[in-house]
Amino acid sequence: MPKTTSISRSRKGPCFVWNRARMLIAFHRDPARKKRAKPYLWPPKNGAAALHHDVRDQEVFVDLRGVDRADDVQLKLRSHAIVARRDPGQGWSGVEINDHQVRVLVDDIWIEIHADGTVVRETADSKTFLEGDGSIIKTSEDADVMVSADSSEITRRTPDRIDAVTADGILSKPRQAIAGPRTDS
Known part of the structure; x- marks a missing residue:
């Protein structure tokens, strides 16, 4: 050959x-x-x-x-880094490599792979983390969502509600009900 x-x-x-x-x-x-x-x-x-x-x-x-x-x-x-760039429209348009992470820019979305195995996907309006243990966290202006590594717990927090599914059951309540009534003096 x-x-x-x-x-x-x-x-x-x-x-x-x-x-x-x-x-x-x-x-x-x-x-x-x-x-x-x-x-x-x-x-x-x-x-x-x-x-x-x-x-x-x-x-x-x-x-x-x-x-x-x-x-x-x-x-x-x-x-501090090596950066690869090319014109957009062919998949990735940027790659940055440094001591702590590798970052790839694909269609205006940054995807980072950190030295500890964490993967982060960042757009203009949200950020998603795949942690080294397998848990997933997504944050945005409207809500934060967390899924445990074994999928046994799921939580969603919005400005006015919290919802959770755990081994102990399901919780869905307004945030003020959880915090208790306000006592302004």
Whole structure:
């Protein structure tokens, strides 16, 4: 069997996604430290570059050109993370990898995988947690929902109600009834 560097193969042979890679340094400020309208791109001659802490001044990236230009990817090399970006519309449009988590941006939804195994899905109006033990918590403006890892307990809290299903039974009450009557002095 012939050796190939491709991860996936079709029946006709290797499947290639990218055909060119180029390292560039983007200088976002001119020598007088004024912000440029468009960054000055410079390919380092020795293929090495220092990673600056403030990417607003200077950043290093690898530009991967796809066989089909729609597949182009930009790998940003930062002192605290590696970030992959591409145009939206093809599934993921961003990936960030650091010491504590991997984050993926898919259709304006961030999905994070933390070092402890927790998975977080965040949209503009809600956040869902899949904890390392298997329990699920979803928070939104309207309600908070929790399902235990073994599905034996389910709770839902809204601004005015609390509902729970446990091994002891079912509870569904207005929140004020649970807290008791108010005694304003």
